Amino acid sequence: YNTIPYQLCDAVYQRCSVPRLQARCGPWCHIIWPVQRGLVIYICFFRGANEELIPKMVNTLLNVKLSETESGKYVSVLDLPGSVLIIPQATLGGRLKGRNMQYHNNTEKEKGMELYSLFVTQCEKELAANTKCAEAGVVVRYGTYGNRQVLKLDTNGPFTHMIEF
Numbered sequence: 001y002n003t004i005p006y007q008l009c010d011a012v013y014q015r016c017s018v019p020r021l022q023a024r025c026g027p028w029c030h031i032i033w034p035v036q037r038g039l040v041i042y043i044c045f046f047r048g049a050n051e052e053l054i055p056k057m058v059n060t061l062l063n064v065k066l067s068e069t070e071s072g073k074y075v076s077v078l079d080l081p082g083s084v085l086i087i088p089q090a091t092l093g094g095r096l097k098g099r100n101m102q103y104h105n106n107t108e109k110e111k112g113m114e115l116y117s118l119f120v121t122q123c124e125k126e127l128a129a130n131t132k133c134a135e136a137g138v139v140v141r142y143g144t145y146g147n148r149q150v151l152k153l154d155t156n157g158p159f160t161h162m163i164e165f
């Protein structure tokens with residue numbers, strides 16, 4: 001059984017409006033989007049992922065042109081500007097074996113928690129450093145690594161993309 005996958009991380013990018021995330025025992029985490037726009041990033045790290053991967057991931061995910069303006073032009077969340085909700089999603093690393101899902105390729109919990117924290121911090125820095133985002137007051141919110149969470153999400157259509165790193 002191959003324990004080191006070709007890719008080191010899966011990220012799912014979901015254009016959305018009005019998401020709400022709740023940790024198992026915590027209060028709702030509300031994000032209010034400027035003009036009801038933003039994105040949700042679901043993220044899972046695999047064995048072999050390291051800190052060197054984080055800048056590439058942040059740059060790619062925050063600069064991909066998937067957010068639609070009123071004129072129909074596609075821009076990045078930085079150019080929109082829009083807020084970001086980051087959700088750790090270990091199930092992205094699941095592989096079907098028979099009728100059961102197995103997660104042998106996911107990174108160890110401690111390493112995953114460290115990488116997740118670095119990813120969130122880097123996203124916060126990028127949005128804070130962007131003039132449009134700072135002026136619009138956009139925010140980065142994130143779920144709790146290792147906890148089950150409830151997500152409620154309104155979208156203007158299924159617009160989900162998976163990006164492998």
